Amino acid sequence: MKKGMMIGFSEFKRMFNTPLAWSVLAVLQFVLGLLFLTFMEEFISVVQPATATSANPPGVTGVVVAPIYLWAGIIMLAVMPIMTMRLFAEERMNKTLSLLLTSPLSSTQIVLGKYLGILLFIFLVVALLTLMPLALITGTTLDWGVVFSSSLGLFLLLSSFAAAGLFLSSLTTQPIIAAVSTFGLLFFLVVLYLSGNTQSNSSEVFIYLSHFSHFLPFLEGVLDTSDVVYYLLFIIGFLILTIRKLDNDRVLG
Amino acid sequence: MSNRARKNNALVDSALIKATNLNRFYGEYHAVKDFNLTLKKGEVLGLLGPNGAGKSSTMQMLTGNISPSSGEIMINGINLVENPKQAKRQIGYLPEQPPVYRDMTPLEFLNYCAMLHDIPKSRVSAAVNDAVERCVLGSVTNKLIGNLSKGYQQRVGIAQAILHQPEIVILDEPTVGLDPLQITKIRQLIRELGNDHSVILSTHILPEVQAVCDRVQIINHGETVFSDSFAQLAQNQPSNRIVVGFGDAVDDADLQSLNALEKVTSLGSNRFQLDFNAPVEPSMLYKLAVENGWILTELNKQEETLEQIFMNLVHTDNASNTLRAETDKNNTGEKTTEQAS
Numbered sequence: 001m002k003k004g005m006m007i008g009f010s011e012f013k014r015m016f017n018t019p020l021a022w023s024v025l026a027v028l029q030f031v032l033g034l035l036f037l038t039f040m041e042e043f044i045s046v047v048q049p050a051t052a053t054s055a056n057p058p059g060v061t062g063v064v065v066a067p068i069y070l071w072a073g074i075i076m077l078a079v080m081p082i083m084t085m086r087l088f089a090e091e092r093m094n095k096t097l098s099l100l101l102t103s104p105l106s107s108t109q110i111v112l113g114k115y116l117g118i119l120l121f122i123f124l125v126v127a128l129l130t131l132m133p134l135a136l137i138t139g140t141t142l143d144w145g146v147v148f149s150s151s152l153g154l155f156l157l158l159s160s161f162a163a164a165g166l167f168l169s170s171l172t173t174q175p176i177i178a179a180v181s182t183f184g185l186l187f188f189l190v191v192l193y194l195s196g197n198t199q200s201n202s203s204e205v206f207i208y209l210s211h212f213s214h215f216l217p218f219l220e221g222v223l224d225t226s227d228v229v230y231y232l233l234f235i236i237g238f239l240i241l242t243i244r245k246l247d248n249d250r251v252l253g
Numbered sequence: 254m255s256n257r258a259r260k261n262n263a264l265v266d267s268a269l270i271k272a273t274n275l276n277r278f279y280g281e282y283h284a285v286k287d288f289n290l291t292l293k294k295g296e297v298l299g300l301l302g303p304n305g306a307g308k309s310s311t312m313q314m315l316t317g318n319i320s321p322s323s324g325e326i327m328i329n330g331i332n333l334v335e336n337p338k339q340a341k342r343q344i345g346y347l348p349e350q351p352p353v354y355r356d357m358t359p360l361e362f363l364n365y366c367a368m369l370h371d372i373p374k375s376r377v378s379a380a381v382n383d384a385v386e387r388c389v390l391g392s393v394t395n396k397l398i399g400n401l402s403k404g405y406q407q408r409v410g411i412a413q414a415i416l417h418q419p420e421i422v423i424l425d426e427p428t429v430g431l432d433p434l435q436i437t438k439i440r441q442l443i444r445e446l447g448n449d450h451s452v453i454l455s456t457h458i459l460p461e462v463q464a465v466c467d468r469v470q471i472i473n474h475g476e477t478v479f480s481d482s483f484a485q486l487a488q489n490q491p492s493n494r495i496v497v498g499f500g501d502a503v504d505d506a507d508l509q510s511l512n513a514l515e516k517v518t519s520l521g522s523n524r525f526q527l528d529f530n531a532p533v534e535p536s537m538l539y540k541l542a543v544e545n546g547w548i549l550t551e552l553n554k555q556e557e558t559l560e561q562i563f564m565n566l567v568h569t570d571n572a573s574n575t576l577r578a579e580t581d582k583n584n585t586g587e588k589t590t591e592q593a594s
Contacts, residue, residue, distance in 0.1 A: 098316075
């Protein structure tokens with residue numbers, strides 16, 4: 001497994017050899033920072049004065065911090081496919097995949113290595129985002145439970161995006177096709193959530209299948225093992241599919 | 254040549270690669286048919302064949318990049334399909350396109366490869382330095398691979414293949430895109446590799462095979478059509494054919510008097526191709542010309558070169574295809590041009 005980790009670290013390092021990871025992180029941080037500022041402004045000038053006298057006023061964590069994580073999840077619907085499209089499709093296009101295939105590595109090691117690389121990137125995204133609520137600790141007290149569960153939820157959500165993207169990237173030679181199909185799949189799951197919630201057509205199954213329905217409880221500070229299990233199954237399922245695809249390539253490709 | 258002969262004698266009988274009855278289908282297309290290959294220790298084997306003959310598919314199978322549809326590959330006694338990890342430790346492979354990451358420097362890239370090939374940490378820098386030195390990469394180690402010329406990228410690819418000192422080095426057209434000086438250097442490197450590694454080399458350049466290989470295997474349409482060592486080749490093909498040309502009209506009846514003559518074929522404009530049934534000295538034709546007062550304009554002993562063998566094998570094949578095509582009167586021209594390309 002040591003080699004899988006080495007591949008992961010090398011992948012992570014290579015992301016920063018090109019401007020892609022830098023610009024993605026910069027744009028994300030800028031957009032989310034603006035959102036954070038807007039929410040803070042709203043909280044200070046409108047929400048707080050209006051509810052200060054009520055018995056149980058909403059705190060800054062619920063009004064500002066949780067929505068920021070939700071928005072981060074939504075923006076990453078579009079960003080994650082760009083980060084995962086390269087993983088296998090680009091190696092195929094540049095014919096560099098044979099380096100890994102010729103090395104004494106199993107398909108499992110290759111796939112886990114690649115996935116670990118993208119997990120490190122996700123961890124960085126979540127960590128940079130968490131700096132924003134952390135900036136508030138000098139002025140107020142935060143609900144640490146909600147901050148923690150939101151970070152964990154976002155991490156799991158993005159990890160599930162990445163697993164789907166990794167699999168779709170292993171199917172094609174064109175990174176752009178990998179990105180478009182990943183975005184399509186991720187957005188399809190959002191549409192499932194929306195259509196499951198419509199009044200005419202509400203369906204528990206659709207809601208259960210969509211990844212956002214399992215993300216929202218995290219934002220309220222509810223840590224439900226069934227939600228965690230949903231993400232783990234989603235991730236493991238796509239990783240196994242990717243490993244199978246790589247093995248199959250040697251037979252059919 | 255004597256060096257090569259000595260090496261042949263010293264060959265250990267153990268086969269490093271033994272591939273038996275390899276078949277490979279791409280859907281309906283039968284790319285490699287019942288292919289057999291044996292590579293001994295210290296041997297340099299040249300794989301020859303026209304485009305699309307199945308050379309690259311064969312090499313990809315031998316390196317575990319794709320698995321054969323049927324057949325068995327033993328690498329140093331280890332089954333490649335059943336024990337891929339162990340078997341692959343013994344292989345270094347340079348595919349047609351060097352598998353290099355454009356956003357890394359050669360130094361970073363080779364360090365990464367060293368990790369992939371389980372080189373212990375303490376030996377990594379020595380191994381990388383050695384590969385850099387052998388492939389003459391010293392001046393570019395810290396430039397991005399994407400900015401290097403094709404020749405340098407190719408050399409980084411070769412460095413990657415020999416980095417972990419594998420028993421078997423498999424090179425798919427290693428000299429493509431190199432300048433003549435680099436080609437000479439790479440050939441020299443391959444010959445050096447042949448001293449302590451076994452090498453399989455595929456190429457279109459026939460002189461290259463003659464320059465560096467001990468043995469040659471020609472593939473056409475996925476089948477082995479020729480396989481022999483160069484020493485054997487020289488013995489088995491003594492030259493019994495002479496092409497001769499005269500300055501003025503000569504009656505081929507006069508030539509019939511020659512000893513051991515089997516056949517005279519007129520090539521037009523007083524040129525004749527003489528086939529003998531035993532090895533002959535061309536000087537006898539010179540004497541004959543002097544005796545009869547003929548002016549000799551051409552006297553050529555025809556050696557069966559690798560190029561001829563290759564052309565014969567591939568060309569006869571194309572000729573038979575052409576015959577088949579000619580029966581189909583509608584598109585004869587199209588088919589022949591297709592096959593010629």
